[in-house]
Amino acid sequence: MRLRCGEETFDVQVRETKRGLEAQVAGRAIRFALERARPGVFVVRDGARSTTLHLVADGTVLHLSWDGVAYALLVEREGARTAHRPDPDALETPMPGRVAAVKVAPGQPVAKGEELLVVEAMKMENALRAPRDGVVRAVHVAAGDRVVPGRALVEIE
Amino acid sequence: MPLFRKVLVANRGEIAVRIERTCRVLGIPTVAVFSEADRTARHVREADEAVGIGPAEAAESYLSIERIVAAALEAAADAVHPGYGFLSQNGDFADAVRDAGLVFVGPPGDVHRRMGDKRAARRLMAAAGVPVLPGYDGDDQADAALLGEARRVGWPLMIKPSRGGGGKGMRIVREEAGFQDALASSRREAKAAFGDDAVVLERFVERPRHVEVQVMADGEGRAVHLGERECSVQRRHQKVVEEAPSPALGPEERRTLCAAGVEAARAVGYVNAGTVEFLLSPDGSFSFLEMNTRLQVEHPVTEAVTGLDLVRLQLESAAGRPLSLSPEDAVPRGHALECRLYAEDPSNDDLPSPGRVLHLSEPAGPGIRVDSGLDTGSEVTVHYDPLLSKIVTWGQSRAEAIERMRDALRRTVVLGVPTNLARLRAIVEHPAFAAGDLHTGFIGAHLRELTPRPCPPLEAIAAAAAALALEGGRDGRERRAAPDPWSSLGPWRLGGGA
Numbered sequence: 001m002r003l004r005c006g007e008e009t010f011d012v013q014v015r016e017t018k019r020g021l022e023a024q025v026a027g028r029a030i031r032f033a034l035e036r037a038r039p040g041v042f043v044v045r046d047g048a049r050s051t052t053l054h055l056v057a058d059g060t061v062l063h064l065s066w067d068g069v070a071y072a073l074l075v076e077r078e079g080a081r082t083a084h085r086p087d088p089d090a091l092e093t094p095m096p097g098r099v100a101a102v103k104v105a106p107g108q109p110v111a112k113g114e115e116l117l118v119v120e121a122m123k124m125e126n127a128l129r130a131p132r133d134g135v136v137r138a139v140h141v142a143a144g145d146r147v148v149p150g151r152a153l154v155e156i157e
Numbered sequence: 158m159p160l161f162r163k164v165l166v167a168n169r170g171e172i173a174v175r176i177e178r179t180c181r182v183l184g185i186p187t188v189a190v191f192s193e194a195d196r197t198a199r200h201v202r203e204a205d206e207a208v209g210i211g212p213a214e215a216a217e218s219y220l221s222i223e224r225i226v227a228a229a230l231e232a233a234a235d236a237v238h239p240g241y242g243f244l245s246q247n248g249d250f251a252d253a254v255r256d257a258g259l260v261f262v263g264p265p266g267d268v269h270r271r272m273g274d275k276r277a278a279r280r281l282m283a284a285a286g287v288p289v290l291p292g293y294d295g296d297d298q299a300d301a302a303l304l305g306e307a308r309r310v311g312w313p314l315m316i317k318p319s320r321g322g323g324g325k326g327m328r329i330v331r332e333e334a335g336f337q338d339a340l341a342s343s344r345r346e347a348k349a350a351f352g353d354d355a356v357v358l359e360r361f362v363e364r365p366r367h368v369e370v371q372v373m374a375d376g377e378g379r380a381v382h383l384g385e386r387e388c389s390v391q392r393r394h395q396k397v398v399e400e401a402p403s404p405a406l407g408p409e410e411r412r413t414l415c416a417a418g419v420e421a422a423r424a425v426g427y428v429n430a431g432t433v434e435f436l437l438s439p440d441g442s443f444s445f446l447e448m449n450t451r452l453q454v455e456h457p458v459t460e461a462v463t464g465l466d467l468v469r470l471q472l473e474s475a476a477g478r479p480l481s482l483s484p485e486d487a488v489p490r491g492h493a494l495e496c497r498l499y500a501e502d503p504s505n506d507d508l509p510s511p512g513r514v515l516h517l518s519e520p521a522g523p524g525i526r527v528d529s530g531l532d533t534g535s536e537v538t539v540h541y542d543p544l545l546s547k548i549v550t551w552g553q554s555r556a557e558a559i560e561r562m563r564d565a566l567r568r569t570v571v572l573g574v575p576t577n578l579a580r581l582r583a584i585v586e587h588p589a590f591a592a593g594d595l596h597t598g599f600i601g602a603h604l605r606e607l608t609p610r611p612c613p614p615l616e617a618i619a620a621a622a623a624a625l626a627l628e629g630g631r632d633g634r635e636r637r638a639a640p641d642p643w644s645s646l647g648p649w650r651l652g653g654g655a
Contacts, residue, residue: 001622005612012622023619030619036627040516040572044620053617054570055624056515062625063515066617068567069579069609073621094626 168240285424318347324394370418404593515573579609
């Protein structure tokens with residue numbers, strides 16, 4: 001994901017690890033855990049130390065408050081794509097997580113929008129759906145597998 | 158028996174909400190007025206009744222004497238509280254309310270008019286023995302006459318429009334060469350803003366402090382003060398941080414200053430709550446600046462150190478109750494600070510920054526008071542003052558009030574609209590502020606240290622990216638539409654926007 005603050009650009013890669021999340025940003029690896037307290041409010045933990053993050057998106061503007069200071073960032077959607085252009089025939093997860101369910105098998109015909117996989121991340125389930133009509137060519141994951149963005153999980157032909 | 162049958166609050170935002178609060182406590186039903194922009198605003202919802210008074214433009218709604226008086230009559234209110242700003246110091250409004258058979262919560266029209274004219278006010282104060290700066294407040298306004306008077310006053314000096322306020326048309330002239338140009342531009346600005354180009358000349362004081370005395374008077378010669386406030390931290394002649402008592406005054410200076418405030422109120426035949434503003438020079442002398450014939454924005458710091466409810470005192474006074482305050486009521490207990498949260502962008506020359514409040518979290522705790530007219534979903538429009546809310550802290554000492562303010566500001570969150578919150582934090586955390594080393598140029602002098610960093614730390618960027626991914630995923634599922642949750646970023650919004 002690419003976030004912009006004024007003239008500065010930050011490419012952020014977040015992945016889930018055994019102990020929480022790890023973000024790569026500006027050449028640094030930042031480890032933390034994240035929980036959603038209520039809409040717009042998150043608890044960010046670094047060991048026992050916790051910080052409250054207030055976050056709300058308005059279009060592509062991301063408003064956040066960290067340690068009592070408010071900031072606005074721009075989410076560059078196209079930037080995220082240039083960093084990694086997804087194959088239209090391959091299904092990926094948008095976020096690091098664990099496969100909760102596999103709903104299809106190779107050779108099975110699917111309709112656009114049909115649920116193919118369920119990925120769970122931070123206690124929230126996220127359904128991954130067929131991007132178009134077709135037939136499942138391959139399934140590369142099984143329930144319980146850990147998955148990250150940038151890797152084809154299901155391929156459709 | 159309540160003081161009034163029903164009070165119409167001729168204002169909006171935090172001050173309308175604050176006045177309604179005291180009326181509720183006193184068992185008086187309230188009527189809010191609203192423009193098209195404020196149909197569902199908090200001041201409307203917290204009132205018992207509400208009457209629409211026109212379009213968003215203030216000139217056709219909150220500044221319309223006719224519409225507000227009509228609304229009061231329609232709602233069968235028997236009193237009108239003007240708040241501050243808008244029509245609060247307009248003598249014609251006070252008269253129109255009285256002529257409609259209603260009670261105006263404030264002084265009568267002629268008092269507003271006398272104090273609204275700086276020349277008349279200066280003459281009145283000088284005659285009453287209240288100190289004024291060396292200057293000129295005469296009727297001969299010819300350029301040549303003013304230049305002659307300017308030489309007598311000496312350089313540097315201030316040119317101030319006789320009418321109006323808010324810093325409009327004010328010019329500092331450092332030497333004779335710049336006088337004619339400054340006079341011409343001051344007059345143009347005054348004429349455009351106030352329809353009157355008469356000016357007052359006053360000696361310019363370097364690094365002054367702004368102190369003011371809260372007074373209450375009953376119009377029959379009884380007047381008391383409720384102590385002073387210091388409001389030296391300003392930008393563009395607008396107060397930003399205020400406190401009570403002033404850290405600049407010892408007991409003797411406090412007595413002298415407050416006595417001068419009472420004298421000023423008596424001289425003008427003052428009625429109800431008012432504020433006499435003074436400039437305090439570095440040498441310790443003070444001079445009359447102006448009198449505000451209404452409730453002040455910063456009145457909560459006086460309430461915090463006296464335990465009094467000034468709106469209640471105003472309503473009692475307007476209902477004809479005798480003034481029952483004793484000098485002990487004015488003795489401050491502890492120390493109070495107020496920070497004004499403005500919808501202004503410190504990273505963009507403090508320009509007003511309209512928008513919608515998408516997320517809001519206000520502080521609470523021992524010694525913390527928040528006067529706010531805001532909600533999540535509130536639209537901050539270009540039509541009105543950018544003041545969003547006021548955060549007030551009290552402590553047994555100034556140091557404790559500052560500590561509580563630091564924490565309160567740290568736990569204040571407003572997202573969606575740029576605010577001066579980070580600047581407020583920088584001010585109250587500044588060593589010069591802690592030392593009480595204040596003057597009206599404080600923000601300018603320390604601007605570099607008071608301008609917040611525009612970009613968040615990497616930890617915040619990392620957490621924001623992860624939180625966004627989390628919410629993006631959630632949204633993608635809930636909407637059961639886009640297979641790529643990133644493409645659903647557009648309509649995604651948290652925090653319950655309206």
